[in-house]
Amino acid sequence: MADARHDESTVRIAVEAPPPRVLAAFVEPERRRRWIRMPGSGARYEDDVRVGGTDVATRTFRLPTGDQRLENRTTHLLVSERRLVHAVAALVDDATEVRWTEQVSFLVPSERPEDDLAHVRGGTRLRLNGLAAAVAP
Template identity: 40%
Template sequence: MSDQDSSRGRSAGAGDVRHDTFTIVRHLNAPPAEVFAAFADTEVRRRWAKLPGSGSAYHHEFRVGGGETAQGTFTVLDAPPERLDYRSRYLDIVPDRRIVYVYASTVNDVLRWTSLVTVQLDGDAGSTDLTWTEQVAFLTRTGDGSADLPHLRGATALRLNGLAVTLQPTETPGHPTSFTHLLDR
């Protein structure tokens, strides 16, 4: 998708911002401390939180006032490459319980959307219920905008599937890990 192609994307006017909210809940087979660490530890985070495409560069500083930046290029057949830019800032971090941050997503130098994300972790020594709530403002829509929220929600669900896989114990011979339970969420 190209933001310069007026038939596929358009900039929203001052009164043309679309606001949406969605929540995704995941039951993870890891204690809250491990789930929290998967957000905080940059090396672990790269296993599940990535930009699509190639040539991505990341910087992550997990602290209130810190944040993450990521840039990359996404290419699909018969379309020009898209330059992706992601920038976040952490507003509130309560170890093993809550992470609140804001982020902006830019495609080809056009600000597409901004979001406020709250990640809540509730659980015990054996498992965590993760609740991801995102309040998004779509500033530049794709076409009529009807696919924007499903696209963002779907990408977030895939990312959380990656988090679940990252938290799973490594596969041992004779005991393959099953990922089919991830597809139903």
């Protein structure tokens, strides 16, 4: 198994539209499909754009080696007029592999910002310690 690679990027663009109209392009399915969609045709979409909601897009591709199913899941963590935060997972052929990757953004600094990442990492390790018990018969 290859090691996970981590990276980040920030892209900024100027959009000449008021914030509510920009938000609509992200959250209204008919507007979003104009620019966010699975390639080709025949994809299925389930839309739940609210805090805690998950959008699911699936499509099966016909390849010379057999069918391949692609699923994108977007879970919305924050939805407001001026900020969207969501997590995206891409699944290929329903494969089960546990690889825990977190990207953390601290939007408001804590009293001890030097400790914030250590707290996140420690909490993740504690959570994963219980995984074996959770999957046991």
